[in-house]
Amino acid sequence: MIPSCFEYHKATSIADAIAKLQDNEDAKLLAGGHSLLPMMKLRFSEAPYLVDINGIEGLKGISIDGDTITIGAMTTESELIRSDILQQYCPLLVEAAKLVADPQVRNKGTIGGDVAHGDPGNDHPAVMLALDAQLVIHGPDGERMIPANGFFLGTYWTALEEYEILVAIKVPALTSGTGHGYHKLKRKTGDYAVAGSAVVVEMNGDVVRDIRIGLTNVAPMAIRAEAAEDLIRGKRVDDVLLKAVEKAIVAACDPAVDLRGDEEYKSHMAAIMARRSIIQAIENAKE
């Protein structure tokens, strides 16, 4: 449970961090460290060179500008939970953050790390999909912005190119008629999800005008349950429809088999979490 030898460097700026990544083979970014360090302690990762991006100006902070909220990638889960802006304008993120790991991990773990790491068990990617977030990325060739939808490609595999760093996340501020829901089934405090679902709806009275359903840990990466969304869009939700939605969600899942459950259980739990989140989202859209 002791990592192998590594060099530790503190980056002074984003440009410095990128340069260090380019100059040192197999260098890894150190953000909160709570996904990377356990892998290093098990010696699954033997990163010889760590670039610490804690303390870089401009990577922290939550601000709102009109209808867009910008969150620095190095914002910790605890900071997300405490944020007045998010509590008022993006409560989905606050609710999801509260269910990440445990308090100690939440004090160090960052939203950027959680999004960029690529572990299918990480909680934020599905939330990003449900919010239709935009990801701000800096690389050797400058800055670019890409939608979260399409960023998550597989296990430990995102659209981040070599030497790129996720610097900020942009999410839409809650508008009237929008509702959100979040449910995560886990075996115990601190565990990855058996299955989790983040839902955002836009209502037109009783009719669901638009819906986005993100699913956690039931595929090689976070996914949108698009077939299920298509069933709901433009309709009123009732028990019959929800049953059909559950079936569609089960069909969309491709979870790994582990001690949390087999494919059947996890897929069905994804459906139940989604169902509960959909109902919750429609409920709080009315408020």
Next chain:
Amino acid sequence: MDTVADKQKREDSLNGVGCSRKRKEDARFIQGKGNYTDDIKMPGMLFADMVRSPYAHARIISINTEKALALPGVHAVLTAADLKPLNLHWMPTLAGDVQAVLADEKVHFQYQEVALVVADDRYIAADAIDLVEVEYEELPVLVDPHKAMTAEAPILREDLVGKMEGAHSTRKHDNHIFNWQAGEKDATDRVFDAAEVTVSQDMVYHRVHPCPLETCGCVASMDKINGKLTVYLTSQAPHVVRTVVSMLSGLPESSVRIVSPDIGGGFGNKVGIYPGYVASIVASIVLGVPVKWVEDRMENISTTAFARDYHMRGELAADSNGIIKALRVNVLADHGAFDSCADPSKFPAGFMHICTGSYDIPVAHLNVDGVYTNKAPGGVSYRCSFRVTEAVYVIERTMDVLAQKLGIDKAEIRRRNFVKKEQFPYTTCLGFELDSGDYHTALEKVLDAVDYKGLRREQEEKRANGELMGIGLVTFTEVVGAGPSKSCDILGVGMFDSAEIRVHPTGSVMARMGTITQGQGHQTTYAQIIASELGITSDEIAIEEGDTDTSPYGLGTYGSRSTPVGGAATAVAARKIKAKAKKIAAHLLEVSEDDLEWEVDRFKVKGVPGQEKTMKDIAWAAYNNVPEGMEPGLEAVDYYDPPNFTFPFGAYLCVVDIDKDTGVTDIRRFYALDDCGTRINPMIIDGQIHGGLTEGYAVAMGQEMPYDEEGNLLGNTLMDYFLPTFVETPKWETDYTVTPSPHHPIGAKGVAESPHVGSIPTFTSAMVDAFAHLDVTHMDMPHNAYRVWKQIKALGLLDN
């Protein structure tokens, strides 16, 4: 003038038996100032780490230590080859088997110890492990105990091939360890054949691990100048370790000192001697410097004393009124690769024969077969009281099955079969003499407290509504306080225990016992016993344990034996002091001893108010004014050989609500009534019970040690192994009755393991009860959401 109020005040100031005084040890623990094995620093100390096998069963083709030795800071790499000349590559276990210290030619379980690396610091040691190159040839793996004795089973213990006389019985197969039986087979079979009603239930008590907060470790220090070996060790039985180390090393016991410092939880995980200890001791002797070895969490879970893995069949024969005529229990015990169980020597299946439970059963037969598999060695640990967890599980589950078959309420069938209060002391048909009990009162108290009838009514309504609600009930009898030396010994040493008490001239006390606390609160409870016996406040009574150089020989702390045996020795030693004190008092007051009576903290002359001597007065006098012919000083030692075990008992009730959609269970209510006889410190008892119930909850509802077919242990980190936090843990309601033990000096029975023993079957009873209306008679643990959901689905309960 001494009023009643004054007397009460003196009584209270003693903080003696019955008082919920704060624990004396907590001040240092809460402030992080405990002194644990890993806190020990010695000059020149080196660090050891273990190279372990990735395979469950393989031959070792070669071990190349060159690269590891070349790493700067590495002092030595020990393998079996280095231990062979000392004949230490194998060591005897507490169960009459042998265990490899460092793998000799083959490995038998995943993570088995293969080589010890010793380096300047733990970081270099960790790097050096990766540099030791071991070549393995994988062998077929056996993980299913049911397949262990088949013709096709791979042979695991090549070292035992041909040795068909085992430590406990003849072996009927190379993978067979022992057969052990109790009771009368033929008489029991006859009753079953003729019975009106019989039930039979197979059940698995799955393999789990106690996972104490502090892992195992030691600092071994061979002082070559003085010829003395000192080992700081996480041990629940330091004196036994000293005797064994002396035997293995050839050093006389007078040259071996074992010190158990503060221990962060034992739970039976720290009784046995582990390869890491032996290898570190050898390393220290060879290198001449102290060597520290502390394992990490994964090593602890994967290789140290696991618990249970008992595959049982419980059968009851009864009449149509549910009156039991006979009990039959058959067990297949999976001990892993080596039988290193910490049981009293004559009992390879521990006290499994307490499986007659709280019931008046005329005849019974128990049969246990132990087998080897390619898994970690052991079987006895985790608050099991030597297999009492398994025994209570099998009888309580089978009682439920009988009740269900006959359509008799679970509480009622127990009432009908309880040993009655008047029948105590009661000798069971499998040989235990239950000292005291009042099972009927305990049960009624619980049923009243929870409004049992109301709960059953609610369940009816919920069932009609398609909801899953279950009520679990267990009425258990435990056996603890091992034990009378005529039947109980560890490696030949009788299982007495000891206390040595010394009163100082100014009236405070120092006492040392042969037991060793690992968080049970001995520093407080032993002081309370002495306080009540001697009339000196427990605030001024210092308790020490764990240093074999200073404390009297004891067998250690496990199986809840400290109060029944150590506590008895303490009380008896205190009474020896009191007897001498009475003589001194008589001398000081110039009366005969018969004229004196004892009150709280002083001897008073009967009928003459004002003529009295406190224990403090007497203590001072003991050092300067003793009667003619008496030696000065005020101290005593007692080695207590208990005449019998003690039998705490209890009644537990649990209410569960199961979410059909997810399989998640909410423990709505858990009511635990315990009778441990005299209650020394009610607050500590509550703490013990909360702890035992929480561990029971963990075992029943989530803990497991799954091995795949290749013998890989899956889930050996806290990412998977279920340690509940406050968020998951149910709210416990505790209650009690007091039925003292007639043979114990202060009537106390011991309590720490009862909540674990009793709660686990209670959870299963509740889970099964939730599905009983659908003819489910049993569900194996753990009752995690996944498994429960599968059951729900199999029963067709999901709307589709």
Next chain:
Amino acid sequence: MKVDLNKEFSLPGTGVQAWTFLQDIRGVASCMPGAEITEDLGDGNYKGKVKAKIGPATMAFNGDIIIQNIDAEKRELHMIGKGQDTKGSSSATMDLRAWVEDTEDGKSVLQGVATVTVNGKAASLGGRMMTQVADQMLNQFGKSFANNVASMGEGEEAEMARDKIAEQPAELNGLAFAWSVFVGWFGSLFSSKK
């Protein structure tokens, strides 16, 4: 722990080209980026190594490849690969049967059935992602294989395929810059067939 995988890869070449390539053990090994044959021991026995990077984790295995059987009639290759990671804390065995089938349009399909057994640290700790990682590795393998088959042909596409092989990353890397290029190229290959 055991993982069973069934894979099917559409190939842009003929069955004959595919079967020819399938028997080129070094070539096949090179389709697994990060893998190579280091020694030919003769008799269908080889020594090889694989280095795989999955996100921050790296696994490097050394091992043996044994060709169990080559069935020219069924165009089937049966091989067993057994390796230990360089620290000796994990082992993996892959029992693979791969065969080539012709398709109606004159192209072919590579079918594979594999049982991967992982023991040791990787099984105990990495179990939860074993299937997904193995899956991803085999997908990448399949694309490479298809690429190689294509390069055996004539024309512009074969030319592009040969270029791509040269550019192939040295290691299997989840951050596959090459991946997005492959996907694009492969997709364009098919769309141009229509």
